[in-house]
Amino acid sequence: MxxxxxxxxxxxxxxxxxxxxxxxxxxxxxxxxxxxxxxxxxxxxxxxxxxxxxxxxxxxxxxxxxxxxxxxxxxxxxxxxxxxxxxxxxxxxxxxxxxxxxxxxxxxxxxxxxxxxxxxxxxxxxxxxxxxxxxxxxxxxxxxxxxxxxxxxxxxxxxxxxxxxxxxxxxxxxxxxxxxxxxxxxxxxxxxxxxxxxxxxxxxxxxRCAPLSVRAIKEAATRSSTMPLESAFATRYPWEERRMHSEDAREGPLAFAEKREPRWKAR
CATH class of the missing domain: 3.90.226.10 (2-enoyl-CoA Hydratase; Chain A, domain 1)
Structure with missing residues:
Protein backbone atom coordinates (compact mmCIF):
# COMPACT_ATOMS: atom_id res chain seq x y z
CA MET A 1 0.00 0.00 0.00
CA ARG A 208 -6.57 40.67 -9.84
CA CYS A 209 -3.10 42.13 -10.35
CA ALA A 210 -0.82 41.47 -13.30
CA PRO A 211 1.16 38.32 -12.41
CA LEU A 212 4.41 39.61 -13.89
CA SER A 213 4.06 42.85 -11.94
CA VAL A 214 3.52 40.88 -8.75
CA ARG A 215 6.65 38.77 -9.37
CA ALA A 216 8.74 41.79 -10.34
CA ILE A 217 7.64 43.63 -7.20
CA LYS A 218 8.44 40.68 -4.92
CA GLU A 219 11.82 40.12 -6.58
CA ALA A 220 12.83 43.78 -6.41
CA ALA A 221 11.63 44.24 -2.84
CA THR A 222 13.39 41.09 -1.64
CA ARG A 223 16.70 41.58 -3.43
CA SER A 224 16.98 45.28 -2.59
CA SER A 225 16.05 45.02 1.10
CA THR A 226 19.65 45.32 2.30
CA MET A 227 20.96 47.54 -0.52
CA PRO A 228 21.63 51.27 -0.40
CA LEU A 229 18.87 53.07 -2.28
CA GLU A 230 21.18 54.10 -5.11
CA SER A 231 22.26 50.49 -5.64
CA ALA A 232 18.65 49.30 -5.57
CA PHE A 233 17.79 51.62 -8.46
CA ALA A 234 20.85 50.51 -10.45
CA THR A 235 20.35 46.76 -10.03
CA ARG A 236 18.91 44.64 -12.84
CA TYR A 237 15.94 42.48 -11.88
CA PRO A 238 15.10 39.63 -14.30
CA TRP A 239 11.39 39.58 -13.56
CA GLU A 240 11.16 43.35 -13.98
CA GLU A 241 12.87 43.06 -17.35
CA ARG A 242 10.32 40.44 -18.36
CA ARG A 243 7.45 42.61 -17.10
CA MET A 244 8.59 45.80 -18.83
CA HIS A 245 8.73 44.08 -22.23
CA SER A 246 5.58 41.99 -21.74
CA GLU A 247 2.17 42.09 -23.37
CA ASP A 248 0.69 42.65 -19.91
CA ALA A 249 2.63 45.91 -19.52
CA ARG A 250 0.66 47.21 -22.51
CA GLU A 251 -2.60 45.51 -21.57
CA GLY A 252 -2.99 47.34 -18.24
CA PRO A 253 -3.02 50.92 -19.58
CA LEU A 254 -5.13 49.86 -22.58
CA ALA A 255 -7.73 48.20 -20.36
CA PHE A 256 -7.87 51.27 -18.13
CA ALA A 257 -8.36 53.62 -21.10
CA GLU A 258 -11.02 51.33 -22.59
CA LYS A 259 -12.82 51.01 -19.22
CA ARG A 260 -12.65 47.21 -19.09
CA GLU A 261 -11.07 44.55 -16.94
CA PRO A 262 -7.53 43.64 -18.05
CA ARG A 263 -6.92 40.21 -19.55
CA TRP A 264 -3.59 39.09 -18.11
CA LYS A 265 -1.49 36.54 -19.98
CA ALA A 266 1.62 36.48 -17.80
CA ARG A 267 3.70 37.16 -20.89
Whole structure:
Protein backbone atom coordinates (compact mmCIF):
# COMPACT_ATOMS: atom_id res chain seq x y z
CA MET A 1 0.00 0.00 0.00
CA UNK A 2 1.31 3.42 -0.96
CA UNK A 3 2.03 5.60 2.11
CA UNK A 4 -0.40 8.45 2.66
CA UNK A 5 0.89 11.77 1.36
CA UNK A 6 2.18 14.17 3.98
CA UNK A 7 1.13 17.20 1.91
CA UNK A 8 -2.02 17.97 -0.05
CA UNK A 9 -1.52 19.87 -3.30
CA UNK A 10 -4.46 21.29 -5.23
CA UNK A 11 -4.57 23.59 -8.23
CA UNK A 12 -7.63 25.69 -8.97
CA UNK A 13 -7.41 28.25 -11.74
CA UNK A 14 -4.26 30.23 -11.08
CA UNK A 15 -4.09 29.32 -7.38
CA UNK A 16 -2.19 26.49 -5.69
CA UNK A 17 -3.27 25.29 -2.26
CA UNK A 18 -0.55 23.51 -0.30
CA UNK A 19 -1.61 21.89 2.96
CA UNK A 20 0.64 20.24 5.53
CA UNK A 21 -1.37 17.10 6.30
CA UNK A 22 -0.29 15.44 9.54
CA UNK A 23 -2.94 16.82 11.92
CA UNK A 24 -2.48 13.89 14.31
CA UNK A 25 0.99 15.30 15.18
CA UNK A 26 0.08 18.98 14.77
CA UNK A 27 1.50 18.96 11.23
CA UNK A 28 5.04 18.30 12.45
CA UNK A 29 7.43 18.08 9.52
CA UNK A 30 9.31 14.81 9.09
CA UNK A 31 11.87 14.08 6.38
CA UNK A 32 9.29 12.63 4.01
CA UNK A 33 7.14 15.74 4.30
CA UNK A 34 10.16 17.86 3.36
CA UNK A 35 10.77 15.66 0.31
CA UNK A 36 7.14 16.02 -0.79
CA UNK A 37 7.21 19.77 -0.23
CA UNK A 38 10.31 20.16 -2.39
CA UNK A 39 8.56 18.44 -5.31
CA UNK A 40 5.50 20.62 -4.81
CA UNK A 41 7.45 23.89 -4.67
CA UNK A 42 9.35 22.84 -7.80
CA UNK A 43 6.06 22.23 -9.60
CA UNK A 44 4.47 25.45 -8.35
CA UNK A 45 7.48 27.49 -9.40
CA UNK A 46 7.68 25.96 -12.89
CA UNK A 47 3.95 25.94 -13.72
CA UNK A 48 3.20 29.16 -15.62
CA UNK A 49 -0.50 28.80 -14.84
CA UNK A 50 0.14 29.05 -11.10
CA UNK A 51 0.25 32.69 -10.04
CA UNK A 52 -0.04 32.39 -6.23
CA UNK A 53 -0.11 29.82 -3.44
CA UNK A 54 -1.80 29.43 -0.08
CA UNK A 55 0.12 27.42 2.53
CA UNK A 56 -1.83 26.02 5.48
CA UNK A 57 -2.03 23.13 7.93
CA UNK A 58 -4.70 20.46 8.24
CA UNK A 59 -7.06 20.52 11.18
CA UNK A 60 -7.87 23.25 13.66
CA UNK A 61 -5.03 22.88 16.17
CA UNK A 62 -1.89 23.82 14.26
CA UNK A 63 -0.38 25.35 11.15
CA UNK A 64 2.76 23.38 12.06
CA UNK A 65 4.78 22.80 15.20
CA UNK A 66 7.94 22.48 13.14
CA UNK A 67 10.43 19.63 13.14
CA UNK A 68 9.16 16.16 14.04
CA UNK A 69 11.19 15.82 17.23
CA UNK A 70 10.20 12.19 17.77
CA UNK A 71 11.71 11.30 14.40
CA UNK A 72 14.77 13.40 15.25
CA UNK A 73 15.15 11.67 18.61
CA UNK A 74 14.98 8.27 16.93
CA UNK A 75 17.74 9.21 14.53
CA UNK A 76 19.86 10.52 17.44
CA UNK A 77 19.48 7.17 19.24
CA UNK A 78 20.43 5.33 16.04
CA UNK A 79 23.43 7.56 15.51
CA UNK A 80 22.16 8.60 12.07
CA UNK A 81 21.46 12.25 12.86
CA UNK A 82 24.22 14.55 11.54
CA UNK A 83 24.90 17.79 13.40
CA UNK A 84 22.29 20.36 12.35
CA UNK A 85 22.88 24.04 11.77
CA UNK A 86 21.64 26.70 9.34
CA UNK A 87 19.79 25.68 6.21
CA UNK A 88 18.80 22.40 4.63
CA UNK A 89 21.51 21.90 2.00
CA UNK A 90 22.35 18.22 1.78
CA UNK A 91 19.15 17.23 3.61
CA UNK A 92 15.89 15.83 2.24
CA UNK A 93 13.73 18.49 0.63
CA UNK A 94 16.44 21.03 -0.17
CA UNK A 95 15.88 23.76 -1.02
CA UNK A 96 13.00 24.20 1.37
CA UNK A 97 10.66 27.18 1.14
CA UNK A 98 12.78 29.01 3.70
CA UNK A 99 15.71 28.92 1.26
CA UNK A 100 13.95 29.51 -2.06
CA UNK A 101 15.27 33.01 -2.26
CA UNK A 102 14.47 33.37 -5.97
CA UNK A 103 10.82 32.28 -5.70
CA UNK A 104 9.06 35.32 -7.17
CA UNK A 105 5.49 34.03 -6.99
CA UNK A 106 3.57 35.18 -3.89
CA UNK A 107 2.83 32.75 -1.06
CA UNK A 108 0.10 33.44 1.51
CA UNK A 109 0.25 31.67 4.88
CA UNK A 110 -3.11 30.74 6.42
CA UNK A 111 -2.32 30.18 10.09
CA UNK A 112 -4.63 28.57 12.60
CA UNK A 113 -3.41 27.31 15.96
CA UNK A 114 0.25 26.68 16.65
CA UNK A 115 2.99 27.99 14.35
CA UNK A 116 6.05 26.91 16.30
CA UNK A 117 9.70 26.42 15.42
CA UNK A 118 9.96 25.44 11.78
CA UNK A 119 6.25 26.17 11.36
CA UNK A 120 6.82 29.79 12.39
CA UNK A 121 9.85 29.89 10.09
CA UNK A 122 7.64 28.81 7.19
CA UNK A 123 5.22 31.63 7.96
CA UNK A 124 8.10 34.12 8.18
CA UNK A 125 9.18 33.03 4.69
CA UNK A 126 5.74 33.76 3.23
CA UNK A 127 4.79 37.12 1.75
CA UNK A 128 1.43 37.59 3.45
CA UNK A 129 0.28 35.98 6.71
CA UNK A 130 -3.38 35.74 7.72
CA UNK A 131 -4.03 34.32 11.17
CA UNK A 132 -7.00 33.23 13.20
CA UNK A 133 -7.47 34.67 16.67
CA UNK A 134 -6.33 31.36 18.21
CA UNK A 135 -2.95 31.36 16.43
CA UNK A 136 0.24 31.20 18.51
CA UNK A 137 3.75 31.89 17.23
CA UNK A 138 7.07 30.93 18.82
CA UNK A 139 10.67 29.90 18.15
CA UNK A 140 11.39 27.63 21.15
CA UNK A 141 14.60 26.11 19.76
CA UNK A 142 16.84 27.52 22.51
CA UNK A 143 14.82 25.57 25.08
CA UNK A 144 15.64 22.36 23.21
CA UNK A 145 19.33 22.88 22.59
CA UNK A 146 18.56 23.65 18.96
CA UNK A 147 18.87 26.60 16.58
CA UNK A 148 16.15 28.35 14.58
CA UNK A 149 18.26 27.50 11.56
CA UNK A 150 15.55 27.57 8.88
CA UNK A 151 15.77 31.35 8.80
CA UNK A 152 14.12 32.16 12.12
CA UNK A 153 17.19 33.87 13.55
CA UNK A 154 17.72 35.86 10.37
CA UNK A 155 14.14 36.71 9.40
CA UNK A 156 12.80 37.57 12.86
CA UNK A 157 15.58 40.09 13.45
CA UNK A 158 14.82 41.66 10.07
CA UNK A 159 11.05 41.70 10.47
CA UNK A 160 10.91 42.95 14.07
CA UNK A 161 12.73 45.60 16.11
CA UNK A 162 16.01 44.10 17.30
CA UNK A 163 15.26 43.84 21.02
CA UNK A 164 11.77 42.51 20.41
CA UNK A 165 13.15 39.77 18.17
CA UNK A 166 15.95 38.91 20.56
CA UNK A 167 13.49 38.71 23.43
CA UNK A 168 11.62 35.95 21.65
CA UNK A 169 14.70 34.19 20.27
CA UNK A 170 16.63 34.09 23.56
CA UNK A 171 13.68 32.94 25.69
CA UNK A 172 11.49 30.91 23.37
CA UNK A 173 8.53 32.98 24.52
CA UNK A 174 5.42 32.79 22.38
CA UNK A 175 3.20 35.56 21.03
CA UNK A 176 -0.47 35.42 20.24
CA UNK A 177 -1.99 36.48 16.93
CA UNK A 178 -2.92 39.97 18.10
CA UNK A 179 0.60 40.67 19.30
CA UNK A 180 2.02 39.33 16.02
CA UNK A 181 -0.32 41.69 14.17
CA UNK A 182 0.74 44.66 16.31
CA UNK A 183 4.38 43.86 15.53
CA UNK A 184 3.72 43.63 11.79
CA UNK A 185 4.36 39.90 11.40
CA UNK A 186 0.74 39.24 10.46
CA UNK A 187 -1.34 41.12 7.89
CA UNK A 188 -4.75 40.40 9.38
CA UNK A 189 -6.28 38.54 12.33
CA UNK A 190 -9.83 37.22 12.17
CA UNK A 191 -12.07 34.79 14.07
CA UNK A 192 -11.37 31.19 13.10
CA UNK A 193 -14.70 30.86 11.32
CA UNK A 194 -13.80 33.81 9.06
CA UNK A 195 -10.27 32.66 8.20
CA UNK A 196 -11.04 31.00 4.87
CA UNK A 197 -13.09 33.96 3.63
CA UNK A 198 -10.40 36.44 4.64
CA UNK A 199 -7.66 34.46 2.88
CA UNK A 200 -9.83 34.15 -0.22
CA UNK A 201 -10.21 37.94 -0.27
CA UNK A 202 -6.46 38.49 -0.16
CA UNK A 203 -5.92 35.88 -2.87
CA UNK A 204 -8.56 37.47 -5.10
CA UNK A 205 -6.81 40.82 -4.78
CA UNK A 206 -3.45 39.26 -5.70
CA UNK A 207 -4.91 37.45 -8.72
CA ARG A 208 -6.57 40.67 -9.84
CA CYS A 209 -3.10 42.13 -10.35
CA ALA A 210 -0.82 41.47 -13.30
CA PRO A 211 1.16 38.32 -12.41
CA LEU A 212 4.41 39.61 -13.89
CA SER A 213 4.06 42.85 -11.94
CA VAL A 214 3.52 40.88 -8.75
CA ARG A 215 6.65 38.77 -9.37
CA ALA A 216 8.74 41.79 -10.34
CA ILE A 217 7.64 43.63 -7.20
CA LYS A 218 8.44 40.68 -4.92
CA GLU A 219 11.82 40.12 -6.58
CA ALA A 220 12.83 43.78 -6.41
CA ALA A 221 11.63 44.24 -2.84
CA THR A 222 13.39 41.09 -1.64
CA ARG A 223 16.70 41.58 -3.43
CA SER A 224 16.98 45.28 -2.59
CA SER A 225 16.05 45.02 1.10
CA THR A 226 19.65 45.32 2.30
CA MET A 227 20.96 47.54 -0.52
CA PRO A 228 21.63 51.27 -0.40
CA LEU A 229 18.87 53.07 -2.28
CA GLU A 230 21.18 54.10 -5.11
CA SER A 231 22.26 50.49 -5.64
CA ALA A 232 18.65 49.30 -5.57
CA PHE A 233 17.79 51.62 -8.46
CA ALA A 234 20.85 50.51 -10.45
CA THR A 235 20.35 46.76 -10.03
CA ARG A 236 18.91 44.64 -12.84
CA TYR A 237 15.94 42.48 -11.88
CA PRO A 238 15.10 39.63 -14.30
CA TRP A 239 11.39 39.58 -13.56
CA GLU A 240 11.16 43.35 -13.98
CA GLU A 241 12.87 43.06 -17.35
CA ARG A 242 10.32 40.44 -18.36
CA ARG A 243 7.45 42.61 -17.10
CA MET A 244 8.59 45.80 -18.83
CA HIS A 245 8.73 44.08 -22.23
CA SER A 246 5.58 41.99 -21.74
CA GLU A 247 2.17 42.09 -23.37
CA ASP A 248 0.69 42.65 -19.91
CA ALA A 249 2.63 45.91 -19.52
CA ARG A 250 0.66 47.21 -22.51
CA GLU A 251 -2.60 45.51 -21.57
CA GLY A 252 -2.99 47.34 -18.24
CA PRO A 253 -3.02 50.92 -19.58
CA LEU A 254 -5.13 49.86 -22.58
CA ALA A 255 -7.73 48.20 -20.36
CA PHE A 256 -7.87 51.27 -18.13
CA ALA A 257 -8.36 53.62 -21.10
CA GLU A 258 -11.02 51.33 -22.59
CA LYS A 259 -12.82 51.01 -19.22
CA ARG A 260 -12.65 47.21 -19.09
CA GLU A 261 -11.07 44.55 -16.94
CA PRO A 262 -7.53 43.64 -18.05
CA ARG A 263 -6.92 40.21 -19.55
CA TRP A 264 -3.59 39.09 -18.11
CA LYS A 265 -1.49 36.54 -19.98
CA ALA A 266 1.62 36.48 -17.80
CA ARG A 267 3.70 37.16 -20.89
Missing amino acids: KPRSRVLYEKNGHLARITLDRPEVLNAMDLRMHEELAEIWDDFESDDEMWAAVLSGSGTRAFSVGQDLKEAAGRIREGTAPPATFGSRGKPGWPRLTERFDLAKPVVAKVRGYAMGGGFELALACDIVIASEDATFALPEARLGLMAGAGGVFRLTRQLPWKTAMGHLLTGRSMDARRAFELGLVNEVVPAEDLDECVDGWVADIL
